[in-house]
Amino acid sequence: MLSKKELPTNTQYKHPKKIKGRFAPTPSGDIHFGSLVCALASYLDVKSAGGIWVIRIDDLDTPRLKDGASEQIIETLDHYNLISDEPIYYQSDHLATYREFLNDLIAKNLTYECECTRKRIRSIGGIYDNKCRNRKIKNGRTSIRLKINDQNEVNTFSDGIYGLQQKESYRVSRDFIISRKDDIPSYEYSVVIDDFIQEISYVLRGKDLIFSTFNQLTLQKSLNIDAPEYAHIPLVMNLKKRKLSKSDGALLDKKNFSMNLYLALELLGQNPVEELKSATVSEIINSATINWKRENVPKVFNKHAT
Numbered sequence: 001m002l003s004k005k006e007l008p009t010n011t012q013y014k015h016p017k018k019i020k021g022r023f024a025p026t027p028s029g030d031i032h033f034g035s036l037v038c039a040l041a042s043y044l045d046v047k048s049a050g051g052i053w054v055i056r057i058d059d060l061d062t063p064r065l066k067d068g069a070s071e072q073i074i075e076t077l078d079h080y081n082l083i084s085d086e087p088i089y090y091q092s093d094h095l096a097t098y099r100e101f102l103n104d105l106i107a108k109n110l111t112y113e114c115e116c117t118r119k120r121i122r123s124i125g126g127i128y129d130n131k132c133r134n135r136k137i138k139n140g141r142t143s144i145r146l147k148i149n150d151q152n153e154v155n156t157f158s159d160g161i162y163g164l165q166q167k168e169s170y171r172v173s174r175d176f177i178i179s180r181k182d183d184i185p186s187y188e189y190s191v192v193i194d195d196f197i198q199e200i201s202y203v204l205r206g207k208d209l210i211f212s213t214f215n216q217l218t219l220q221k222s223l224n225i226d227a228p229e230y231a232h233i234p235l236v237m238n239l240k241k242r243k244l245s246k247s248d249g250a251l252l253d254k255k256n257f258s259m260n261l262y263l264a265l266e267l268l269g270q271n272p273v274e275e276l277k278s279a280t281v282s283e284i285i286n287s288a289t290i291n292w293k294r295e296n297v298p299k300v301f302n303k304h305a306t
């Protein structure tokens with residue numbers, strides 16, 4: 001049984017407005033400098049406004065998960081005083097809830113089964129063409145897509161850092177997958193449900209997810225649930241000018257937490273005072289919370305990770 005709070009709703013239920021943000025890593029390895037910058041920015045942004053900050057572990061994409069990575073991430077964040085204000089939420093504990101909301105979308109006739117392969121979608125240029133919309137498929141293991149129509153589509157939003165965003169500027173799929181062939185809820189679908197259940201009012205994350213916001217807003221409209229505000233920050237690049245990733249081996253220097261925080265604040269345009277380089281982690285976090293200015297976050301980071 002779902003708790004009352006977790007029941008899907010298509011009526012007038014609205015969450016009370018309070019400032020609440022989250023950091024939601026995938027436990028595929030320890031966090032690197034790029035994820036520290038993201039976690040820190042989301043933390044400071046809500047804390048400077050007196051809000052609540054929580055950690056969510058995005059552990060649905062089972063092929064990518066690594067044993068022990070969740071504990072490692074939480075421990076690393078702990079060293080930086082980035083501590084969840086609520087018990088940590090694991091997506092894998094909420095499969096029944098994802099199913100309930102999916103049933104709601106099915107009942108609204110907003111879904112269909114699609115058996116197209118990745119190969120086929122690549123062959124038509126990478127953007128799905130809604131081919132299966134009007135087909136009846138009976139062989140079971142298919143993915144499920146959301147039907148986008150004039151009533152539920154969201155084409156624009158105002159980003160907290162990049163300003164007005166238009167869907168037409170991005171290569172965004174048309175009807176998109178909400179449940180994968182292996183029965184795992186898609187990223188876009190699960191985070192919408194999580195943000196709703198956790199009453200997240202403010203999402204700050206890396207710019208590589210900006211395009212996905214349109215689909216998330218479309219899902220929220222389809223489910224008739226409130227959308228959080230969204231803000232995206234630039235990505236930390238590696239020496240090859242690609243997004244820093246775990247495979248770069250750019251894991252954080254575990255001996256110098258203060259310096260890592262200082263460098264992250266510098267990158268985020270917060271102009272930390274020189275003395276903070278040798279301050280304790282809690283002194284840096286306190287000072288950064290008091291002095292946080294979202295408007296100082298640059299649209300591009302002009303330094304790469306070393």
Ligand SMILES: [Zn+2]
Nearest residue numbers: 114115116132
């Ligand atoms: Zn299809």
